[in-house]
Every structure is written in structure tokens, then in C-alpha cells.
Amino acid sequence: MVLEATMIAIDNSEYMRNGDYLTNRYEAQLTATEFIFQNKVNSNPENTVGLLAYGGNGPQVLATLTTDFGKILSGAHETKIFGENHFSSGIQVAALALKHRQNKVQSQRIIVFVGSPISESEKDLEKLAKKMKKNNVAIDIINFGEEAVNTSKLEKFTSIINNHDNSHLVTVPAGPRLLYEVIASSPILVEGGFEGESNDFGAGSFGPDGDIIDPNMDPDLALALRLSLEEEKARQERESQDTNKAEASAEKPESSEGSSKPNGKDDPKNEDSEMKDN
Incomplete structure (x- = not known):
């Protein structure tokens, strides 16, 4: 099992109010954040996860690296939606938080949600990608909501930072599948994963009855995800x-x-x- 410290960077800009993802972009993002946290901690008990918001007036660390899901949940739900996307500064603050991890053996990873237009030029993003690669920081990007504007920039960014397939870009258009469902079957959480309809999502992703979360591992999250599916x-x-x-x-x-x-x-x-x- 990979030993990692992961910072999840969420987008809390005004664009996240849009309702093209259930129930809106922000809530879809939070559900996916909860899912990612549980996946990371369940895959290795020594993994730690932190949370950062990079909209508003600028990046803000909501929870430092932890194994306590309550701290992540509290930070996520106390965040307000306002302002603009600050992608580059958000990545740099997340990298700084990873640098101060207590266990230096942990590899560094940032998982960033992008649900609003990125204002940085491709040249600026190229510099940022090279800097992160030099510092051995892997970055997974979840591109949703504004794919038409962001995809080309993010593809180039990912191609530069990618080192032996350690970074991934997952583009999720609005549709019948929930955001976290697509992430569950993507390379972000599954080694050699893919987007598509399949039950082969890797060990630990599904419970004995086909649930995405094993109820025996986390009954509260399993119930929340099931209720979300039933509501949809x-x-x-x-x-x-x-x-x-x-x-x-x-x-x-x-x-x-x-x-x-x-x-x-x-x-x-x-x-x-x-x-x-x-």
C-alpha cells in the first residue's frame, strides 16, 4: 500500500453554486471529498489527508493533515462560496502544507477540484507544473463544470507534471452519473482505473452487496452515499x-x-x- 500525505483542494468560487451537478457543484464536490478521504485512509492507516479551499479571496487551509474525518467535514461545511478561482496559489499553498508533514516518508499528493474557469495562462501553468514536479509533488485534477474552458490547459499541465504516471486528469461532464461515482472508477483512486460502467473498481472500493463503500468499514458514509443515489x-x-x-x-x-x-x-x-x- 502506498504511504501518502494528500491535500484535497476544493473550489469554493461563485461558479460552484451552479446546479448542473446534484445538488450543485459545491455539494457534489464535498461528497466526492468525503469519499476520497475514506478511500485514502482505508488503503493505508498511516495515510493522512488535509483540506484546502482556493476560491474566495485566496487559498485557505481548512484542515491540516489528519486521519480525523470530523476535522475534514467541519472545515468543508464551514466554507462559504464566493470570489474567484485561485488555482496556482492554491496549488502552492497545498504543496507548502505537504512540505510540513510530520512523516517525511509519505509521498506528496494534491487532489484538486476545478469547477470554474482557470485564469492563469498556459505559460504560468507550465512553470507551476515544473516546480511541483521538481519538488516530487504528484497532482490529480478533477475537471468538471467548465470543461470547455479548462480541459486544454489542464491536459498540458498534467502532461508536464506527470512522472511515471503518478498524476492524472479526470474530466467529468454533467450527466446521470454522480461526481464521486466517476472518481471511484478513475485512476485517481484505482491503479489502472478507467471511466466507464464496470464493477471492477479495485479492492476496498465496493462492499459485499455491491455498495461503493463497504458498510462494515464505514456505515455512516455508506448510508449517506446510498441515500444520495436514491434521491437522484x-x-x-x-x-x-x-x-x-x-x-x-x-x-x-x-x-x-x-x-x-x-x-x-x-x-x-x-x-x-x-x-x-x-
Whole structure:
């Protein structure tokens, strides 16, 4: 098992209010953060994870490297959404936090969520990537929400910093799959992982009943993730029902208009009236 110190950098800029990911980009990011934390700690009990937010007025360390999930959760939920993306400074502050890790044997890794446009030029990102590579810092990037703007920049950044396949870029377009589900099957958490529908996500990712988290390892997180999936399924079913009702109501006036002939000869009342007159 790899011994790592990991800093998770979350995006808390204004773009994270968008609702194209359930329930919005920020909440989808927090669920994925919780999942990543549990995965890292479960894979090696000596692994540590920290949390940093790099939106707002600038980077802010929310939780130093720890194995206490409560500290990560508290820091994440106390963060406010405002301001802009500060990608480069966020990476540098995260690297500084890793430098001060207590166990120097741990390898250094940053997992950064990018859900808003990156303002830095490709040249600036190239310098940053070379600096991180020189300091032996691996960086995994989760690119979502603004893929059209960021993908080309992040692909070049990842190609420069990548050292023997230690850094990865995972692009997650909005769609039916939840953000953490895609991350669960990606190389960020699974060695040789991939994006796609499969149950082969690596040891420790799934429980005995096919749950992404083994309930015996972490019952609270397993329940939270299951409820999230059920809510998403219920939402999709409601949308499908609403669509069917809308289509039915749109067709109803046409059918009633064609069948209703109050003044026509085919009306039974008119026929009775004519027979009486005769």
C-alpha cells in the first residue's frame, strides 16, 4: 500500500453554486471529498489527508493533515462560496502544507477540484507544473463544470507534471452519473482505473452487496452515499412523470376537440330531440 500525505483542494468560487451537478457543484464536490478521504485512509492507516479551499479571496487551509474525518467535514461545511478561482496559489499553498508533514516518508499528493474557469495562462501553468514536479509533488485534477474552458490547459499541465504516471486528469461532464461515482472508477483512486460502467473498481472500493463503500468499514458514509443515489433516482423518476403528464395534457385538448360535437347531428341529445319533433 502506498504511504501518502494528500491535500484535497476544493473550489469554493461563485461558479460552484451552479446546479448542473446534484445538488450543485459545491455539494457534489464535498461528497466526492468525503469519499476520497475514506478511500485514502482505508488503503493505508498511516495515510493522512488535509483540506484546502482556493476560491474566495485566496487559498485557505481548512484542515491540516489528519486521519480525523470530523476535522475534514467541519472545515468543508464551514466554507462559504464566493470570489474567484485561485488555482496556482492554491496549488502552492497545498504543496507548502505537504512540505510540513510530520512523516517525511509519505509521498506528496494534491487532489484538486476545478469547477470554474482557470485564469492563469498556459505559460504560468507550465512553470507551476515544473516546480511541483521538481519538488516530487504528484497532482490529480478533477475537471468538471467548465470543461470547455479548462480541459486544454489542464491536459498540458498534467502532461508536464506527470512522472511515471503518478498524476492524472479526470474530466467529468454533467450527466446521470454522480461526481464521486466517476472518481471511484478513475485512476485517481484505482491503479489502472478507467471511466466507464464496470464493477471492477479495485479492492476496498465496493462492499459485499455491491455498495461503493463497504458498510462494515464505514456505515455512516455508506448510508449517506446510498441515500444520495436514491434521491437522484427519485428525482429522475419525478422528472419522467412530469414529462409524461405534460405530454398527455398537450394531447388532451386535441382529442376532446375532435370528439366533442355539442351542436352536431351525432350528438345523442340532438337525435332524441329530432325524433320527438317528428
